Amino acid sequence: MGQILKVAMPKGRIYNKAAEMFRQAGLPIPPDGEESRKLVISLPEAGMEFILAKPVDVPTYVEYGVADIGIVGKDVLLEEERDVYELLDLGIARCRMSIIGLPNWQPGIQQRVATKYPNVASRYFREQGQQVEVVKLNGSIELAPLIGLADRIVDMVETGQTLKDNGLVEMKSIFEITSRLVANRVSYRMKNNEIQQLCDRLQAVIGEPGLQLK
Numbered sequence: 368m369g370q371i372l373k374v375a376m377p378k379g380r381i382y383n384k385a386a387e388m389f390r391q392a393g394l395p396i397p398p399d400g401e402e403s404r405k406l407v408i409s410l411p412e413a414g415m416e417f418i419l420a421k422p423v424d425v426p427t428y429v430e431y432g433v434a435d436i437g438i439v440g441k442d443v444l445l446e447e448e449r450d451v452y453e454l455l456d457l458g459i460a461r462c463r464m465s466i467i468g469l470p471n472w473q474p475g476i477q478q479r480v481a482t483k484y485p486n487v488a489s490r491y492f493r494e495q496g497q498q499v500e501v502v503k504l505n506g507s508i509e510l511a512p513l514i515g516l517a518d519r520i521v522d523m524v525e526t527g528q529t530l531k532d533n534g535l536v537e538m539k540s541i542f543e544i545t546s547r548l549v550a551n552r553v554s555y556r557m558k559n560n561e562i563q564q565l566c567d568r569l570q571a572v573i574g575e576p577g578l579q580l581k
């Protein structure tokens with residue numbers, strides 16, 4: 368019998384997609400809501416324990432080692448810059464990070480950018496040699512250019528529906544996002560067999576042709 372693997376799972380839109388992947392890999396984690404509001408789900412027969420975390424906190428739990436591994440969007444990894452190993456691209460919750468603005472946007476003297484990702488945005492504009500003021504918001508980012516808080520936003524686009532409904536345009540896509548499997552550096556050495564086994568099982572699911580994981 369191996370050691371128990373603690374897995375930080377993001378609540379919200381990634382959860383059911385990731386849980387479905389685990390089930391395909393033979394690990395019967397329940398769908399969202401089925402275990403009431405419990406935040407820790409044990410699967411002793413599989414030697415695993417799942418911690419249901421806020422997505423942005425997953426890299427923190429993994430860096431501190433209270434979770435051995437975790438599932439998190441590349442957007443959060445790039446924003447949080449936590450010291451974790453990125454082991455697998457799960458290919459789920461696919462979207463992109465983009466610069467967005469009003470259709471008539473013109474560069475002004477003072478440029479303000481609103482975003483949930485201040486580190487990603489600051490880094491991007493610095494690399495472009497553009498001086499902008501970055502304002503952190505926590506959601507409904509598309510509101511900012513509509514009500515005059517910011518000239519542009521840096522946010523995620525999946526279908527483009529939110530932009531369309533709010534009369535905004537995608538000016539530039541800056542990187543692609545999918546969910547990743549990450550590991551704590553010490554756990555990766557100490558629980559290498561367990562982590563490797565899980566990676567192999569997930570890899571087999573990812574590699575299966577015709578599998579519908581959206």
Ligand SMILES: Nc1ncnc2c1ncn2[C@@H]1O[C@H](COP(=O)(O)OP(=O)(O)OP(=O)(O)O)[C@@H](O)[C@H]1O
Pocket residue numbers: 377378379380381421422423439440441442443460461462506523524525526544545546
């Ligand atoms: N529209 C989208 N389409 C596909 N994937 C998305 C989309 N929006 C976000 N994601 C991915 O899903 C992850 C989690 O998003 P989710 O909305 O569940 O959490 P959150 O943005 O942290 O929200 P909350 O603050 O409500 O917890 C994001 O970090 C990103 O990787």
Ligand SMILES: O=P(O)(O)OC[C@H]1O[C@H](OP(=O)(O)OP(=O)(O)O)[C@H](O)[C@@H]1O
Pocket residue numbers: 505506507508509522523524525526527528529530
């Ligand atoms: O291109 P679309 O398919 O419309 O998806 C993009 C939207 O999804 C995310 O928002 P979310 O639903 O997480 O809400 P939020 O505004 O609270 O972040 C993102 O911030 C966009 O607003």
